[in-house]
Amino acid sequence: MIIDISRKLNSKTPTWPGDTSFSYQLTWSKEETGSVNVGQITSSCHTATHVDSPFHFNSSGLTIDQLPLELFVGNALVVDVSFKDVVRVEDFEMVDLSGVRRVILKTNAWVDPEHFPESIPTLDPELGQLFREKGVELLGVDLPSVDPLDSKTLDTHHSFEENGVHILEGLQLAHVEPGEYRLTALPLAIDGADGSPVRAILETLE
Template sequence: MIIDISRKLNAHTPTWPGDRPFSYDLTWSKEDTGSVNVGQIASSCHTATHVDAPFHFNSHGTTIDQLPLELFIGRAKVVDVSTKWLIKPEDLAFIDFSQTKRLLLKTNAWSDPSTFPKEIPQLDPSLGEYLNRHGVELLGVDLPSVDPLDSKTLDMHHALEENHIHILEGLDLSAVEPGDYRLTALPLFIEGADGSPVRAILETIDQS
């Protein structure tokens, strides 16, 4: 079974305050061309479900086209942390990380998909070293950011980069039960970009 964990892109998709909203427009219609409809899109790289490249918060960091695709395909573990407002290493102590390179945190804090949240749970930057020690290479969240919305220092972003962990944000995990899945969340091949939207899906794994 395939579970779509992407947020829909349309004119009503909430964006970071002040950022460019998503738009899709029909540039040419079939009536105009005689053969095809041709559309165009405009968007921030950080709208809805997206990958942050290190260049997003580090001017010397790698760009989206330089990230290895194997980061975004493979076994992933969904963990429910919806009872926590500050998520720390001890909140993940029960996890068996032996087959987990990709960790997706379900907070359920972005409950209204039509509005941008006013506040979100906080991830303790000590998670960077903790997750690296357990072999995690990708952290996904159902939030607009891994840092507080008003953060200027982006401590969690930097803690993850320092520990070689990449970032997937804006997931919709509302219909996903905790457990192990196969994740596919490929960023677009945009040269020099600081991020990219993705179509993220989970596939159930046969446990037999």
């Protein structure tokens, strides 16, 4: 079974305050061309469900087209951390991360999909070292950021980069049960970009 964990892109899709809102409109209609409808989109690279490249927060970091695609396809473990103000290393003491390359955190903190959240849980930067030690290379969240919304230092972003952990943000996980799935969340091949929207799905394992 395929489970769509992407946030929908439309005129009501919230984006980071001050960033470019998403829009779609027809450049040409079938009535005008006589054959086809042709549309155009305008969007931030970080709207809804998206991948951050290290270049987003490090001017010498890898851009989105330089990231290995195998990061974004393969088995992933969904971990429920709902109702936690801070997600810490201790929260994984009872989680078996053996052989887990991709972890997805379900916080349930982004309640209204049409409004940008006023606050989100904090992810302890020390998680970066834990994930490196366990072999985790991708961390997905149902939040617009892995750092506090008012952070300027982006400590968790930098910790993840230093420990080889890549970032998938803005997932929709309210309908997903904890457990192991197969993830597909491929970013677009945008040359030199700081991020990319993705269509993220989970597939149940038999």
